[in-house]
Amino acid sequence: MTFSEFLKDNIVCFDGGMGTLLQARGLRPGELPELWNITHSDVITDIHRAYYDAGSNVVSTNTFGANILKFSSDELREIIKAALDNARAAKELSTSKKEKFIALDIGPTGKLLRPLGDLDFEDAVSVFAETVRIGAEFGADLIIIETMNDCYETKAALLAAKENSTLPVIVSNAYGEDGKLMTGASPGAMVAMLEGMGADAIGANCSLGPGQLRGVCEELLANASIPVMLQPNAGLPKSIDGKTVFDITADEFADEVISLVKKGLRVIGGCCGTTPDYIRKLSQRADACRPLDITPKNLTVVSSYTHAVVFGASPILIGERINPTGKKRFKQALLESDMDYILTEGVNQQDKGVHILDVNVGLPDIDEVEMLKNTVCELQAIIDLPLQIDTSDAAAMETALRRYNGKAMINSVNGKAESMAAVFPLVKKYGGLVVALTLDENGIPESADDRFAIAEKILRTAEEYGIDKKDIIFDTLAMTISADTSAALSTLSSLKRIKNELGCHTSLGVSNVSFGLPNRDAINGTFFALALENGLSAAIMNPYSVDMMRTYYTYRALKNLDENCSDYISAADSFTVVSGSAAVSEPKKSTEEYKSELQHAIIKGFKDKAGEITLELLKSTKPLDIVQNEIIPALNTVGEGFEKKTIYLPQLLMSAEAAKSAFENIKASLPADSGKSEANATFVIATVKGDIHDIGKNIVKLLLENYGFNVVDLGRDVAPEKIVEAVVSHHAPFAGLSALMTTTVPAMEETIGLLREKAPWCKAVVGGAVLTQEYADRIGADKYAKDAMEAVRYAEAVSSGDMNT
Amino acid sequence: MNTEIITKSYPQPPFCEKEILRYAGCKAANEETQLLLQSCIDEAKCRLLYNVCWRELTFDTDGNVCNFGLFSFSFEKLAKNLCGCKSVILFCATVGIAMDRLIAKYNRLSPARAVMLQALGSERVEALCDSFCEDMMKSRNITLRPRFSPGYGDLPLAVQRDIFSVLDCSKRLAVFLNDSLLMSPSKSVTAFAGICE
Incomplete structure (x- = not known):
C-alpha cells in the first residue's frame, strides 16, 4: 500500500521528538544531530524502532537540518542515505503489525x-x-516539510519538493501563541497557498502544546479540503533540578490530540518533549477512533503572506490603479522604473479599503517579465x-506567480484553447484563483446564453487539468452601453446564470460599462449595485471613485453584511464631495512669519497641504517660478537650520x-518630456553590495530630488558592475554610495575602483554610519558626506563649477 | 543551573518619548515632530511583539579568554565585564518582523516617518531588554551585570554565529542571522548578562 492510499482512509500516526532523545543518548549542545546518522546509526535506528513499536505508521528521518547550507554535497548525500537506511532497518526490526x-x-x-x-x-x-x-533517490515514501x-x-x-519528486508531501508550520x-501568516493563509500548490496534507507542529494549538488546528480544519496534521510539543519546557x-503527561497529551481527531484531524504525532511512551498512548487511543471524512470546503480564496481573502456574500474590491492604460503619469513611472x-x-488604494490589488505593468517598450516580477516583489x-x-504574457505570469508570496489571483484566462493551454498549467502548479473571461476564438458573444456556454467549456477544460471550480472566477465582460444600450443587460444576465447554475463566483471590470459617456462614475456606481444584486462577488474598480465606494458601503449595510452599520457610518463622511475652496481654509495668522503659504507648508x-497649495498656485503662476521663488527658498531655510x-x-x-x-504636482503639470531637463545633473545612487x-x-x-537632480536609484545590495553600468549609460557625473556596515566597505572600495576604470569622469560620493573622512580617503572617494545636506551642497557646488577639478 | 532554552513573551514596556527622539537625532522636538512621533507609536503599537529566548551558560576566564562552556573566545572588555561571574545569561530579544515591514514601507514612502520608526524600534527593543533583565533579577533574586552585546566595545559581530548556534533563535523567535552578521528582524538584540554571586 502506498502512503497516499493509506492516508485516504486512515488516521495516520507519526512519531514523536528526536532531539530530546538524542540529547539523552549523549548528543552535545551545538553538535549536528544529522551526523549521528553515520556516527551513531545504531542509536538512530533504535529510536526509529521504538516509535514503530509504539504504533507509529510513519517515522521522520533524522534530517531536519540536512541541507547544502550546512553540509557539503558529498556529505549531504551520505547523511541522507544513512538516515533512510537507519529508518529502513528500524522498519524491518520492528515487531509492530x-x-x-x-x-x-x-x-x-x-x-x-x-x-x-x-x-x-x-x-x-x-x-x-x-x-x-x-x-527521493534513496527511497523515502513521502516528504514532510516541518x-x-x-x-x-x-x-x-x-x-x-513538487519539482524534484513525485512523492506525497505533508507541510507543517510552527505557529506562535497568537495563532500565527x-x-x-494566519492558518487560513497557509491553507490557501499550500492547498493551491498541491500539498497532500497540511498542519502545525512544535512551538506549543496541543491545548495551545487547538485554535490553529480548528482553523486549519475549517479551511482545508485535504487532511490536517498536528504534532505538538509535550507542552512547555520547565527546568526542575x-x-x-x-x-x-503522555495521557493528557493523548487526550488533547484525540479530542481534535474527533473533529476531523487525520495525521497525528508529537514534537519536542514527546517520547515513544506518548506515541504509544496516542496511537492506542487513535486505534479506537473512526477517521472522519475529509469534506471539500469549496472556498474561493486568495492570500498574501499574512492573511486570506475569502469570496462570499460581502463584495471584494480589487483596486485597478496599478495599470498604465490611459494614465500618462503611470506610463512615465514605468518607463523610468519609478x-x-x-x-x-498601491498604498493609497489599501488606505481606501480595497481587498486585493490588480497589478498590470504591460507597456510595449518595457521588459514585462522583469518588470512584473520586480513590481510584485516590491509591492509584497x-x-x-x-x-x-494581470498580464497576457504567459512568461511574465509564470515568473510573477513563482515569486508571489501566497496564493495569487490571476487575470486572466479565456475560452480560447490557446489561452487555457497557457494559463491552466500555471494555475495547477503555483496555485491561484483565475479570472475566466467569457470570450473565445469567435470573440465576445452578445447573448447571455453563449457566454454561459463558454463558461461551461472553461470549467470542463479546467477539470481536465485538475483545477477545481472554486479556483475559477468568471468575468462576463462589461461592455459600454454607449455602443449598445443592451450591453449591460447581457452582462448581468450571464452573471446571474453563472452564479446560480454553475455555483461559481464572478468578477467584473465595472468601469468599462460607461466608456464614452459623461460623468462615468454615476453610471459605474449604479451598474455596480445592479451587478451585486445579480450575484457579483468582486469588482475591479477605482477606489477613489466616490460613487463606487458609496455603492459598496450602502450595499453591505442594506444586505445585513455590516454589523451595526459601523463600516458605513465610519465611511459616510467621505461620500460628500467637498468643493475645492472650502476644503483648504487655514487660519492666516500662523503663516504671518513666513513669506508665503507654500513656504510655510514646506x-x-x-x-498634503503643500501639494494642495501648489495646485492652487499653478492656476496663476508659472511652474518654474513656483520652484524658484517658493520651494527652493523654503528648502534653503530648512537646510540652513539643519546645518x-x-x-x-x-x-x-x-x-x-x-x-x-x-514637485509632484508641478511635474504633472509639465509636458511629459520636460521632466528631465538637460540642465539637471544625474546622480546614480545605491547601497553597496552586501x-x-x-x-x-x-x-x-x-x-x-528636491534640489532638482535626476536621481537614478538602484536600490540596495547592488553589485559594483551594476552601479558602474548605470553611471556609464546615464553618463552620470555623480555616484552616491552608501554603506552601514564595516563588512560592506570593501564592496564600496571595489565599486570606486571600477568607476575609476570605466567612468573616470564620475565623482564618487560616499556616506553611511560606519564611514569617516579617513575611511573615505582610504578607499579613494571624491567626497565624504557626513549627512544628506552635505551631499546636496557638494553636488550643487560641483555642478555649478565651483569645485571642478 | 537552567541549561534549557526558555522562550517568553513580555507585556508592552512603557514608551520613553525622550529616548525615541534621541535615537531619531532630535535634541528638541517641535510640534510637528511630536505629532509624527505620536502617530508612529499609534501605528506600530499593535504590531509589535516582545519576545525573548535565553539560556544559562557556565563562565570562567583565563586572562582575556571568555569560556562559556559551549564556546569560548578571547575578548578583553567582555572578560572584564564578566570577571568573577560563574555563570551568565545569554539572551536574544526581538520586537518582531512587523516593525521591519513598517520601516520598509515608509522607507519608500516617507523617510521622515521611517527615521522615526527606526528610532522607535530601537527604543522598543532596548526597553524589552530592560524588562527582561529586571524580570530575571526579580524572579531569581540575582543581580545581573550590565548587558553586553556583539558590536559593543568592538566585541566582534562574528560572535553572533556562536550565539545563534546555542540559542536556536531562528526556531524559537524567528530571528535570523544574515551573512552580514546582522539580524532579521533588525530590531533584535543578543547579549550576555553576567550573574553576580
Whole structure:
C-alpha cells in the first residue's frame, strides 16, 4: 500500500521528538544531530524502532537540518542515505503489525528570505531541491516539510519538493501563541497557498502544546479540503533540578490530540518533549477512533503572506490603479522604473479599503517579465494585500506567480484553447484563483446564453487539468452601453446564470460599462449595485471613485453584511464631495512669519497641504517660478537650520517630503518630456553590495530630488558592475554610495575602483554610519558626506563649477 | 543551573518619548515632530511583539579568554565585564518582523516617518531588554551585570554565529542571522548578562 492510499482512509500516526532523545543518548549542545546518522546509526535506528513499536505508521528521518547550507554535497548525500537506511532497518526490526512508512524530514534553512532577510527565493528552492532529490533517490515514501515559521520559505520548500519528486508531501508550520506564524501568516493563509500548490496534507507542529494549538488546528480544519496534521510539543519546557521537563503527561497529551481527531484531524504525532511512551498512548487511543471524512470546503480564496481573502456574500474590491492604460503619469513611472510612484498607488488604494490589488505593468517598450516580477516583489515588501497578477504574457505570469508570496489571483484566462493551454498549467502548479473571461476564438458573444456556454467549456477544460471550480472566477465582460444600450443587460444576465447554475463566483471590470459617456462614475456606481444584486462577488474598480465606494458601503449595510452599520457610518463622511475652496481654509495668522503659504507648508512639513497649495498656485503662476521663488527658498531655510543644528533630521525630512509633494504636482503639470531637463545633473545612487540598509540612501535621494537632480536609484545590495553600468549609460557625473556596515566597505572600495576604470569622469560620493573622512580617503572617494545636506551642497557646488577639478 | 532554552513573551514596556527622539537625532522636538512621533507609536503599537529566548551558560576566564562552556573566545572588555561571574545569561530579544515591514514601507514612502520608526524600534527593543533583565533579577533574586552585546566595545559581530548556534533563535523567535552578521528582524538584540554571586 502506498502512503497516499493509506492516508485516504486512515488516521495516520507519526512519531514523536528526536532531539530530546538524542540529547539523552549523549548528543552535545551545538553538535549536528544529522551526523549521528553515520556516527551513531545504531542509536538512530533504535529510536526509529521504538516509535514503530509504539504504533507509529510513519517515522521522520533524522534530517531536519540536512541541507547544502550546512553540509557539503558529498556529505549531504551520505547523511541522507544513512538516515533512510537507519529508518529502513528500524522498519524491518520492528515487531509492530501496522502499516509502516518513511518520511524524508525537511526543516527550515535557518535563514530568512528576501526582502526581509538575505536568502534569495530561488536559492532557497535550490537548497531544498538538493535534499529532496537525494531523499527521493534513496527511497523515502513521502516528504514532510516541518517547523516552518515563514510563509515564503514554506512555499520554496513545497515548490522544490513538487519539482524534484513525485512523492506525497505533508507541510507543517510552527505557529506562535497568537495563532500565527512568527512572520505573520494566519492558518487560513497557509491553507490557501499550500492547498493551491498541491500539498497532500497540511498542519502545525512544535512551538506549543496541543491545548495551545487547538485554535490553529480548528482553523486549519475549517479551511482545508485535504487532511490536517498536528504534532505538538509535550507542552512547555520547565527546568526542575537542572533537568528539562515538559509540563504535559503522555495521557493528557493523548487526550488533547484525540479530542481534535474527533473533529476531523487525520495525521497525528508529537514534537519536542514527546517520547515513544506518548506515541504509544496516542496511537492506542487513535486505534479506537473512526477517521472522519475529509469534506471539500469549496472556498474561493486568495492570500498574501499574512492573511486570506475569502469570496462570499460581502463584495471584494480589487483596486485597478496599478495599470498604465490611459494614465500618462503611470506610463512615465514605468518607463523610468519609478517604483516609488507605483508603490504609492498601491498604498493609497489599501488606505481606501480595497481587498486585493490588480497589478498590470504591460507597456510595449518595457521588459514585462522583469518588470512584473520586480513590481510584485516590491509591492509584497511593503503591502500585505493579496495581488491580482494581470498580464497576457504567459512568461511574465509564470515568473510573477513563482515569486508571489501566497496564493495569487490571476487575470486572466479565456475560452480560447490557446489561452487555457497557457494559463491552466500555471494555475495547477503555483496555485491561484483565475479570472475566466467569457470570450473565445469567435470573440465576445452578445447573448447571455453563449457566454454561459463558454463558461461551461472553461470549467470542463479546467477539470481536465485538475483545477477545481472554486479556483475559477468568471468575468462576463462589461461592455459600454454607449455602443449598445443592451450591453449591460447581457452582462448581468450571464452573471446571474453563472452564479446560480454553475455555483461559481464572478468578477467584473465595472468601469468599462460607461466608456464614452459623461460623468462615468454615476453610471459605474449604479451598474455596480445592479451587478451585486445579480450575484457579483468582486469588482475591479477605482477606489477613489466616490460613487463606487458609496455603492459598496450602502450595499453591505442594506444586505445585513455590516454589523451595526459601523463600516458605513465610519465611511459616510467621505461620500460628500467637498468643493475645492472650502476644503483648504487655514487660519492666516500662523503663516504671518513666513513669506508665503507654500513656504510655510514646506517649512512646517505639511505634505498634503503643500501639494494642495501648489495646485492652487499653478492656476496663476508659472511652474518654474513656483520652484524658484517658493520651494527652493523654503528648502534653503530648512537646510540652513539643519546645518546650524536648530532643525533636526525628522523635521528636515518632513519638509523635504512636503516639497516633494509640491514637485509632484508641478511635474504633472509639465509636458511629459520636460521632466528631465538637460540642465539637471544625474546622480546614480545605491547601497553597496552586501548591505541591505537603505534608509540613509533614501534620505539623500529625497533631498537630491528636491534640489532638482535626476536621481537614478538602484536600490540596495547592488553589485559594483551594476552601479558602474548605470553611471556609464546615464553618463552620470555623480555616484552616491552608501554603506552601514564595516563588512560592506570593501564592496564600496571595489565599486570606486571600477568607476575609476570605466567612468573616470564620475565623482564618487560616499556616506553611511560606519564611514569617516579617513575611511573615505582610504578607499579613494571624491567626497565624504557626513549627512544628506552635505551631499546636496557638494553636488550643487560641483555642478555649478565651483569645485571642478 | 537552567541549561534549557526558555522562550517568553513580555507585556508592552512603557514608551520613553525622550529616548525615541534621541535615537531619531532630535535634541528638541517641535510640534510637528511630536505629532509624527505620536502617530508612529499609534501605528506600530499593535504590531509589535516582545519576545525573548535565553539560556544559562557556565563562565570562567583565563586572562582575556571568555569560556562559556559551549564556546569560548578571547575578548578583553567582555572578560572584564564578566570577571568573577560563574555563570551568565545569554539572551536574544526581538520586537518582531512587523516593525521591519513598517520601516520598509515608509522607507519608500516617507523617510521622515521611517527615521522615526527606526528610532522607535530601537527604543522598543532596548526597553524589552530592560524588562527582561529586571524580570530575571526579580524572579531569581540575582543581580545581573550590565548587558553586553556583539558590536559593543568592538566585541566582534562574528560572535553572533556562536550565539545563534546555542540559542536556536531562528526556531524559537524567528530571528535570523544574515551573512552580514546582522539580524532579521533588525530590531533584535543578543547579549550576555553576567550573574553576580
